[in-house]
Amino acid sequence: MTEPGDDPIQRKVHRLAAVQLISIAILLMVVAIITILQTGTMRDLSGRLATLEARLSEFELPPAERNALAIGDSSKEAMTAQAGESVDKRKERLANLHAALLSTSRRMLQNGKLDPVITSILLEELLDLQPDPAMFEPRAAGAAARIFLLAGFPEAGVQWGTYAMDAAGSPSTALTLAMAHDQVGNKTRALEYAIEATSGGDAQPEAFLLRGRLELESGLLEEGEATLREALKNDEIASDAAVLLTGYFLEQGDDVSARQTLSQGLKATPERRELLRLQAMLHLIQGDYTDCIRLCASLLQSKPADASIVKTHGEALLARGDLKAAVAAFERLVELEPDRAAGYDLLGLALLAQVEPERAAQAFARATELEPTAAVTWHRLGVALANSNNCEGALGALDRSLELEENQAEVHFARAVCLARLNNEVEAEKALVRALALDDSLIEKAQAAGIFDELLAEHEAGQENDAEE
Numbered sequence: 001m002t003e004p005g006d007d008p009i010q011r012k013v014h015r016l017a018a019v020q021l022i023s024i025a026i027l028l029m030v031v032a033i034i035t036i037l038q039t040g041t042m043r044d045l046s047g048r049l050a051t052l053e054a055r056l057s058e059f060e061l062p063p064a065e066r067n068a069l070a071i072g073d074s075s076k077e078a079m080t081a082q083a084g085e086s087v088d089k090r091k092e093r094l095a096n097l098h099a100a101l102l103s104t105s106r107r108m109l110q111n112g113k114l115d116p117v118i119t120s121i122l123l124e125e126l127l128d129l130q131p132d133p134a135m136f137e138p139r140a141a142g143a144a145a146r147i148f149l150l151a152g153f154p155e156a157g158v159q160w161g162t163y164a165m166d167a168a169g170s171p172s173t174a175l176t177l178a179m180a181h182d183q184v185g186n187k188t189r190a191l192e193y194a195i196e197a198t199s200g201g202d203a204q205p206e207a208f209l210l211r212g213r214l215e216l217e218s219g220l221l222e223e224g225e226a227t228l229r230e231a232l233k234n235d236e237i238a239s240d241a242a243v244l245l246t247g248y249f250l251e252q253g254d255d256v257s258a259r260q261t262l263s264q265g266l267k268a269t270p271e272r273r274e275l276l277r278l279q280a281m282l283h284l285i286q287g288d289y290t291d292c293i294r295l296c297a298s299l300l301q302s303k304p305a306d307a308s309i310v311k312t313h314g315e316a317l318l319a320r321g322d323l324k325a326a327v328a329a330f331e332r333l334v335e336l337e338p339d340r341a342a343g344y345d346l347l348g349l350a351l352l353a354q355v356e357p358e359r360a361a362q363a364f365a366r367a368t369e370l371e372p373t374a375a376v377t378w379h380r381l382g383v384a385l386a387n388s389n390n391c392e393g394a395l396g397a398l399d400r401s402l403e404l405e406e407n408q409a410e411v412h413f414a415r416a417v418c419l420a421r422l423n424n425e426v427e428a429e430k431a432l433v434r435a436l437a438l439d440d441s442l443i444e445k446a447q448a449a450g451i452f453d454e455l456l457a458e459h460e461a462g463q464e465n466d467a468e469e
Contacts (some may be wrong), residue, residue, distance in 0.1 A: 014076040020395075073163055087384035136165035146176045154183035164195075171200045175207045185341050190214055198227075205237040213244055223249070239269040246278045250285065258282055273299065284319070292316040307336040311346070318350050334363075341371035348380055348447065363385040368397075375404035379411050409439035411447070420451045428452075 125401035145161035157180035164173045178193035194211035197203055215224030221304050225248065229242040231241035231293070242265025249258035259282060265275045278301060285290035296313035300306065314329030348363035364381035372378065382397035398415045402408065416431035432452060435442050446452045 061348070085269070105425065107256070138164045138173075141167070142173040142176060145173070145180065149176060149180050149183070154180045169196075171197045171203045175204055175210070176404070178207070178210055178214075182210065185210045187214060187218060191218055193417060205234050206240075207233070209237055209240050209244065217249055218245070221248075221252075233263070235268065239265050239272055241265075241277065242268070243272075243274050243278065246275070246282075250278070250281060255286060257280065273303070277306075277308060277312070280309065282318075284312055284316050287319075288314045289320040291319070293322075305336055307333060307343075310336060314346060314350070318346070318353065323350060324355040327354060341367040341374065341377065344370070345374075345377050345380070348384065352380070352384055352387070360384040361388055361390075373404060375401045375408065375411075378404065379408065379414065382411070382414055386414065386418050386421075391421050394418050407438055409435045411441060412438065413442050415444075416466065417449060417451070 020146050023245040068392040080377075109236060127374060141160050142164035145157045145164060147161075149157035157176060162181055163175055165177055174193045174197035178190045178197055181187075181190035191211070191214040191429045194207060194214055197207035198211050208227055212224045212227035212231060215221075215227055218224075225245070228241045228248070229238050232245065242261050246258050246265065248262060249255075258278075262275060262279055262282060264270070266279070269275065275461070276295065280292050280295045280299070282363060283289070283295065293313060293316045296309050296316065300313065310329055310333045314326050314333060317323075317326035317329055327347065327350045330350055332344060333343035334347060344363045344367035348360045348367065351357075351360035351363060360439045361381060361384035362385055364377055367377045368374065368381060378397050378401035382394040382401065385391075385394035386398060395418050397409050398418070402415075412431050412435035416428045416435060419425075419428035420433055432446065436446070
C-alpha cells in the first residue's frame, strides 16, 4: 500500500503549486521594480519640467507658444492635469519645451541677439541629447548647432548641424557645419561644406572668407586667392578678406600684391589694427625701417603688450642699427612670451650685434631649450660661445647644428675657426675645405680671418693643379 507522501500524483500537484508561487513572486518583484523605476522616472521628469518651465517663463515667448505649452499656467485645472500625466505624456511635454527653447534661440540668432541665460539653458538641456527628427525641426536644430559652436562645443555643433543638413540643407547650416568641422580639425569636410555654403545665391558673406582661408590652408592657392579676391568686392567683408589675402601675399613674397590688397583693406577700415600690423610688416620687408618703427610705436601706445608688434618693432630697430633700443624691445618680447624661442633668438642676435657675446650665448641657449631642433639657433649659439673664447663649447653647439642640417657652409666655416684657435690644424683644414666646397665665396671671409693663410695657400695651389690637369 502506498503512503500519502509517496503518492506520485500528490507530488506532481505540490511541484506545480510551488512553481506557481515562485512565478507569482517573480511577477510581483518585476512589478515592484517597474513601479520603482517609473516613480523615479516620473520624479526626474517632474523636476526637469518644473525647472525648465520656470526658466523659460523668464523669456517673452510668443503667446501661441506660451499657451500651447501652458508655461506659467498655475491654475487648479492645469496643476491637476499635470499631476495626472503619464510618463509618456511628460516626455512629450518635455520634448515640446525643448522645441520651444530651440525656436526661441533661432529667433534670437536671426535678430542678432543671443541671450547668455537662454544659451546656458540650451546647453544644459540639449548637450547630452541626440537630435531626433520626430522632436526637432531642422531650422531649430541648425540654430542649436550654431549656439553650440559659439559656446565652444564644436563636436555638438557637428552632430546637430549634420542632422539639420540631412533633414533640410541650407547655406546657413552648411556654413555652421564648415565652421564646426574647422574647429575640430577636419579641414577636408570643413572645405566641402564651405564650398556648399557659397554655392547658392543666398550665401552668407563670411562663408567666402572661410572658404578662401581653408583653400589656402589646403594648398589650393589659386582657388583661395580667387575666392578672397571675390570677397574683397563685398564691402561687408572687404576688411577681413584683405587681412587674409595680404598675409598670403606676404608669405608668397609678393610685396606688390600685398601692398595693393592692404591699400584696399585700409580704405575700408583705416584704423583696423590687424591691417596696420600687416602694414608694419610690409614696411619692414621692404626696408622702410623708419616708417615701420613709427607705426609700431603708435600701435604700442594703445596696446603695449601686443607681442607681435613688439617683435616687428624690435626687428626694424635692429635692421636700422638702433641696437640698444632693439635689445630693450626683445627683452620686452621675452617677458611677454617667455615660452617661445623666437624672442630669445632675436635677443641673442641683438646682443651679438652689440658685442655682448656672453649674454647672447645665454639667450641662444634658452632658445635651444625651447626649440631644440632649430639648426640655425645652435649655429648662433656656437658663434656666441666662440666670440666668448669658449671654443670647446662652441664646437659642441656647431656639431649639434650639423647633426640637424649637414650642408651648412657657414657652420663648417665656424668649426674651422674654432679648431684653428685650438691648434687642431688637421681638423681645421677638413672643416675649411668642406665649407669652401659648399660655398667658395667664403674664401674672402677666410682671408679676412687671418688664421688660414697656409691652408688657403695650399687650397689655391691645389685648385691651380686641378686646372692644369
